[in-house]
Every structure is written in structure tokens, then in C-alpha cells.
Amino acid sequence: MRGIVTTSVLTCPDCGHVESCEMPTDACQWFFECRGCGAVLKPKPGDCCVFCSYGTVPCPPIQAGDGCCGG
Known part of the structure; x- marks a missing residue:
């Protein structure tokens, strides 16, 4: 996976908590629990995962151009 960035910074839309996270390279992550407020983040409509919705990358x-792996 040459040129693929595997770290993204997630920002919670509820409390603004910012956290650097390692992303799975072979799947989308549909849920993420904010360590700031405990909210469970889910992708926005049209996005395949929490990183595409709330991350910097x-x-x-x-990134690889494989499209959405979540269906």
C-alpha cells in the first residue's frame, strides 16, 4: 500500500476532543468511541467510515481508490 497514510486525527463533533488514531488498512471502521465524552461516532450519510467523516485523512x-468497503 505505497503512499497510503495510516494515521488520521479524529475530532469528535460533540465535544471537540482530538485524537490521533491508527486506521485499519483493509477495512472501514464504522464506530468509534470518543475518549473525551464517550459518544459513539458513526459515519455521516454518504461516508463509509468514521475516518472519512471526522478524520484528517x-x-x-x-485512499487506494478501492471505493467504499462498507457496502
Whole structure:
């Protein structure tokens, strides 16, 4: 996966907590629990994962041009 960034910074839309996270390279992550407020983040409509919705970098499958792996 040459040129694929595997770290993204997620920002919670509820409390603004910012956290650097390692992304899975072979799948989308549909849920993420905020360590700031405990909210369970889910992708926005049209996005395949929480990284595409709330991260600084889209998930590796999207970066690779493989499209959404969530269906």
C-alpha cells in the first residue's frame, strides 16, 4: 500500500476532543468511541467510515481508490 497514510486525527463533533488514531488498512471502521465524552461516532450519510467523516485523512481503502468497503 505505497503512499497510503495510516494515521488520521479524529475530532469528535460533540465535544471537540482530538485524537490521533491508527486506521485499519483493509477495512472501514464504522464506530468509534470518543475518549473525551464517550459518544459513539458513526459515519455521516454518504461516508463509509468514521475516518472519512471526522478524520484528517480518509480511510486506506478510499485512499487506494478501492471505493467504499462498507457496502
